[in-house]
Amino acid sequence: MSRLRALLESLPEGLVVRAVSPHAILIADPDADEFLTKRESAVLGLVAQGLTNVQIARKLEISPRTVEKHVENARGKLGAANRTEAALLAYGITA
Numbered sequence: 001m002s003r004l005r006a007l008l009e010s011l012p013e014g015l016v017v018r019a020v021s022p023h024a025i026l027i028a029d030p031d032a033d034e035f036l037t038k039r040e041s042a043v044l045g046l047v048a049q050g051l052t053n054v055q056i057a058r059k060l061e062i063s064p065r066t067v068e069k070h071v072e073n074a075r076g077k078l079g080a081a082n083r084t085e086a087a088l089l090a091y092g093i094t095a
């Protein structure tokens with residue numbers, strides 16, 4: 001825990017730090033476009049669980065097209081080539 005504390009204390013002031021899973025944090029400038037929204041993070045969490053867009057849409061009570069847009073936006077922000085890579089990057093999952 002002391003390594004994490006040291007990292008957090010070394011960050012410039014004004015950044016937002018948000019836990020996105022028990023094993024990953026997201027650090028971003030709150031004014032930057034790269035910050036994942038809560039919905040994008042939620043969608044990627046379900047992608048990480050292996051759900052399809054249709055299954056995610058049913059679970060979140062949104063349309064499959066909206067799920068596609070959330071995944072697309074998150075991929076762009078994370079620089080991910082595909083939905084799986086986006087989930088891996090967002091949640092710090094390693095193979």
